[in-house]
Amino acid sequence: MTLEVRDLRIEFPTRRGTLTALDGVSFAIAPGEVLGVVGESGAGKSITGLAIIGLLEPPGRIAAGEVRLEGRRIDNLPPEEMRKLRGRRIGVIFQDPLTSLNPLYTIGRQLEETILAHLPMSKRDARARSLALLGEVGIPAPAARYGHYPHQFSGGMRQRVVIALALAAEPRLLIADEPTTALDVSIQAQIIALLKRLAAERGAAVMLITHDMGVIAETAHRVAVMYAGRIVEVGSVRDVIHAPKHPYTVGLMGSIPRIAAKRSRLVQIDGAMPRLNAIPPGCAFHPRCVRRFERCFDERPDLMPAGASLAACWLHAAA
């Protein structure tokens, strides 16, 4: 396994008590595999990504559990070592390409510097590699655009540059947090295809964080559905989309509008996801669940086999 996360728990100590943003999250990603992490705002998907790359904002901290990259534990590394790991072994793509690019440097310089910082290479080789990468991510005429600044690129082209940067040092793990959310649908399709191809070619493990089930369906092999800081269902994309097992996933799939000739009313999950300071006891989803029963009110379910997937729901408990 390239990435293994076990029983991860993230806490935010505040004056009014400790908030648990993530609780008992475990998953693994194999080389060449794309794991989609889906959930609504506040479910904990971005925080999981930040914890893995060691960029959790204080006072947030990993309170329990461990993160392993190719077998080596990385959640307790000193910041300096973690910094070397990012970029070298772990590539990161964020939603807004402008946050990852320095507006004052040409994109050529940013790529060269990234490569030189991580790989033993001459400046000339780094330049050749930068040009090759730009070509690979689909920037037309890379040599002509090498000296351009980020503001001279369109949003889609900027995200391509960010992908080139993330891949510069041949990372084993790629964490993409909403990589296509800021892009138009026609550009989104191109970026999805690109991510998919590059991950497959390089055998990198990809953690794709998004709120968009459509992007997951196009890109991921497996998907983990998050709700209120926990994984509530995990399984192959096909199983989760066509035969969701957790009532939350069922509701989520039904609430997604689809292009259809006939209009129908969308399935709606009433209420909203609880805030971190008010996560209900038992199953966190029970106040909104249409299929709850006594056990759901005070006993918290862990992931358990449900068909071919795993779901954290008492409906699937062996009798």
Added chain:
Amino acid sequence: MPLLRLEGVSRDFDVSPPWLNRVLEHEPRRILRAVDQVSLDIDKGETVGLVGESGCGKSTVARLIVGLYVPTEGRIEYRGRRLQMIFQDPYASLNPRWRVHDIVAEPIRFLGTPQKVEELLRQVGLSPDDGEKYPHEFSGGQRQRISIARALAGEPDFLVCDEPTSALDVSVQAQILNLMSDLQRRLGLTYLFISHNLAVVSQVADRVGVMYLGRIVELAPAAELFTRPRHPYTRMLLDAVPDLAMSGRPRTPVRGEVPNPLAPPSGCTFHPRCPHANDRCRREVPAFIDGVACHAVLEGRI
């Protein structure tokens, strides 16, 4: 007569550099045509969707209709009583210092009664007690409900909705879309629904217009547009939508990007990305005939 009629409406924006720069650097005046010759009729009680990518002019059309912009050319006729607009960002469009009942009552502050405000809140699925709270105490979806309650306060018959659910999570989006269709049925509202999300538009719209670089390139009943798209751009957009059913239907990969609107391509502005473009497309702007603006379609080539 339709409730709303747009006839050859265009809107230019002057994006020239300041006068001194123009003189010193010999820069010409630059005019951006955000909306170009748009004609559209909307009948009472229907929902018309407008889709397109960023910069296609769909939000400018919304602002022209509600009078936030004045058209440079063409005319807009409205035969209803009142128009209201709902915006994308429910965080930016509500005054954080006001209580909810003051926000909702603002359009009717000389006529409104507390009962009226309570009724409006109930209508959008909030409780009358929520009127005492401030916007920050609500989630994004509830804030959008407040925006809708405020829009309904003046008893409009036409709502212009500019990306009303784009900032919301998908389960909350479903709640708001369902609420909007309930309100439409109950109050006989007419909607212009603007979104970049084709699936959302297919969910709500009776007719759909597709915009590209300021022009409507195709306009058709939703059922037809989504099953038998005619314009190559509509086809490309539909092919770009992620395939949630994982049906593996064959799709053409999307090519290129929207060109710079300051220097739009000659002829049909879609020609550099179009697989069916020929010399005529590069030369001649296609007229909008019978629901579509495309030489290839009208010549029967596709």
